[in-house]
Amino acid sequence: MTVSAPALAPSAAQQALEDEKYTVPPTTATLEPQPASQHVKLEGHALWKSMGEPKYIVAPMVDQSELAWRILSRVHGANLCYTPMFHAALFATQPKYQPEMFDLSPDSLEGVAPYDRPLVVQFCANDKDQFLAAAKKVEGRCDAVDLNLGCPQGIAKRGHYGAFLMEHWDLIRSLISNLHENLSTPIIAKLRVFPSLSKTLHYASHVYSSGAQLLTIHGRTREAKGQQAGFASWSKIKSVVDLISPKVPVLANGGCPSAEEIGPCLEETGAYGVMSAEGNLYNPMIFAPHNAAEGRAYTAQLPDAMRAALLAAENELDLGGAGWDRDAAAYAPCTFIAQQYLAIVRTLPSTRTATSAIKAHLYKLFRPIWAAGRYGEMRESLGKAGGGSGSGLTHEERVAQFQAWVDDFREKIKADRAAGLLPPDSNRPLTHAEVQTLFGGVIPYSHCQPYLRVTKPQDAKNEDELFKVDGEAKRKREVEEATVTDPDAPVTQRHKPSPPSPSSTPSLTLPTSYHAGLAHSTSLADGHAPAPSAAPASVACAGSGAAQEGEGDKCVNAAAAKCALGACKSCCAARRAGAEESTGCEFHEDKERKAGERDARKKEAQRVRRAAGEKKARENEARLKVERERKRAEREEKKQKEEEEKGGKEVVVPKETEGQ
Incomplete structure (x- = not known):
């Protein structure tokens, strides 16, 4: 079974001719009637x-x-x-x-x-x-x-x-x-x-x-x-x-x-x-x-169990006897909204909410906290919560992991409030007026808030941080839809395959902190990664193992020519790390230093671009609100003039004079 694709889109010339038919806009009176059902x-x-x-x-x-x-x-x-x-x-x-x-x-x-x-x-x-x-x-x-x-x-x-x-x-x-x-x-x-x-x-x-x-x-x-x-x-x-x-x-x-x-x-x-x-x-x-x-x-x-779970979520707000405006509140703590959502997920009678949906929702709800530079490690732990398709966890166990994650985050936010990093009265849903008067128009980072869309420069590289959690659902959808086009195609044809790794070079992953400031960091550009004490046995370097044992064999890679230890970058880093006495290589250490400086400059440039984009987005929002307020004032003024004109045109019948 296959899906027939529509005809190809018309060319620019054909489209221009086609558009000529639509120069005169239609009117309500000229709308074609709908077909009969x-x-x-x-x-x-x-x-x-x-x-x-x-x-x-x-x-x-x-x-x-x-x-x-x-x-x-x-x-x-x-x-x-x-x-x-x-x-x-x-x-x-x-x-x-x-x-x-x-x-x-x-x-x-x-x-x-x-x-x-x-x-x-x-x-x-x-x-x-x-x-x-x-x-x-x-x-x-x-x-x-x-x-x-x-x-x-x-x-x-x-x-x-x-x-x-x-x-x-x-x-x-x-x-x-x-x-x-x-x-x-x-x-x-x-x-x-x-x-x-x-x-x-x-x-x-x-x-x-x-x-x-x-x-x-x-x-x-x-x-x-x-x-x-x-x-x-x-x-x-x-x-x-x-x-x-x-x-x-x-x-x-x-x-x-x-x-x-x-x-x-x-x-x-x-x-x-x-x-x-x-x-x-x-x-x-x-x-x-x-x-x-x-x-x-x-x-x-709602069903009794769900209402009870929602009430329990509200009790977690820790209001301390204070209330909140239930008719005007617009921004609630992320933990409160997440607690409500998971309460609903747990109490649905038969429907099992997809792990990918739960994870994506939590990521978006808690984004303001990470944007404020707080608890980045919680974003990483969210990615691991819920297990994978082969974890063997039940749906209830997966939801329990997300709940534990939210509970942990709630305690962290309480600690921030106790430490004075958040206002003491920010443990409740807030109205727009309260945000303006109590917090100077800035919504506390502990609360859900509008997503500020940042328009990036055309030459900026794509930053997929905000949308990486949604990738799981999109990839799943691509596989599902590929079965319609070719249901007999093997799964490997429904995915864009990853490039195969050379058998001689294992896939090594370095922690983020490794690139952030370790003394001997190494660029990933050449596909190598330093080992803590010895070069990987599979690295294509005939002399690496012998050199570690002091036999003095030279690395066969061409990159070893300028190295004081006669090794490529990866082997040099491994030998320096594994040497009991201080052993240096000016050539590779200089390259590592420059690579670290490039990384630092790149991160700073990204930070500056992001800050400029956010500033521009805020300016655009402010300009748009001013323009809307101006239009609203013009409409009100026009309406008032029309009412005044209408009132001035009323016919006044004079009273009859005496004797008439």
Whole structure:
């Protein structure tokens, strides 16, 4: 079974001719009608009302918007959630894939009201029959099925889905209209914008007329992703809202890293709701200041065991008799949120949350602490927690390891507070106003906070530190999706193989501290690593062993020519380290010193670039907030003038004079 790939993207010349058709923007009156459906089902605004008219939405995130995280987000005010993106072909055809991605067992809470509804299940697809077959599996367990037209990642390009269908409008129409006509569940879509506003409007109208009952608009182009994402265009979102919302609701996505942007986004775009991805991942309380009461009402409906576990997590806050503003709090201690999340993971009736998802969530929650330079060793221990696929640990044992890690971190944060490194009253969730008045606008590093996207210089090397934990899930997904293209291919063909190591040179790993300042550090560039007392037996140096025993044989490597000990770099380091008396080699010691200096300069340059990027990002955020405040003031002034003009035009009927 294979997936048919869409036709190749048009050339630049063909695309230019194609774009000429979209110079005149459409209007609501010119929108093509949607095709008729074989099923009687909720459409457009009726669908929206049936879901409770939700405004605060958790975005679909691969391996990250899983059931446990959706429940946590609802506890803190989210009132509509998307599942992670599922691969339609795998979901429809692979027996093991669907149970792992979406638990439909009798005891599962996935897609079950009130615990996991309203819910949208998202698929990526490029085959209408596979898309329909996958969607039929979740009928009755969700409120709508979403077609992913927004994923900009390389894996989507290789798989021919997501934002890489933006040039294939006929294929998009077949995917959406086929489900609209043949599925009892409503079909909706999430898409990105084009650089041209007019083409964006034509694109949105095409998706609507294909049968989509709701649109989510991410205000960035396909190319705007990762560190080069830039700001989302709320003005383009507003234009789509103005065009499409008389027919079906439109949601806004992008440009809301914190709770403070939620209100302005709704106001400036006119969207029916705001969808959050990174903002929610780094701080699941992003919606809490806007919808805390609904979050508490939702929590009261959860199973008894889960509610008890959540209450126990709150008791770990160590408030000391003090309270916190439950209606306005926006930033909570990382340990508190992590404790809540693991409480939900432990008490799910049947669903087993993937270790990769747990690890990725914890990494993002605790990122502010590591960014502050505290407890870097805990990041390394997080990578080891949960065991590997061959560890033999049960799911409960893996979760217990993560819990022990969080408990350990909680004690470290308490110690920081006791030592005066953190404010004494920072052991509770904080409101935005408290952050401004008590902490000078700086959120304590012990708390979850907005993710500040740093735009790096074009010539800077990629720094994958923030995303390395997500790699496990992405690699797993690539393997799974490769089975669709070629299910008979061996596993070795589904991975990019690592380059083989020469049999004569073993793979040696040095601790980070070794490069940071040991007296005799060695560059890894040549593939060698120094041994503490003797050269490795497998190093291609005929005289290394004899020289250690004082026989005076010379190293056969050409690199030994300038060495005082007649050895290559690796052998020289080993001999110097193993010599009982002080033995020096000016040539290699000088090279090691220079290598250490280069490493130090490189790290300093990286630090300077990172600091400059963070400063620029903060300046951009400040500038954007000033601009939004200016626009808000202009709108209020305009509204006031209109009211004054309207009041001045009222007809005043004079009183009748006496005698008339």
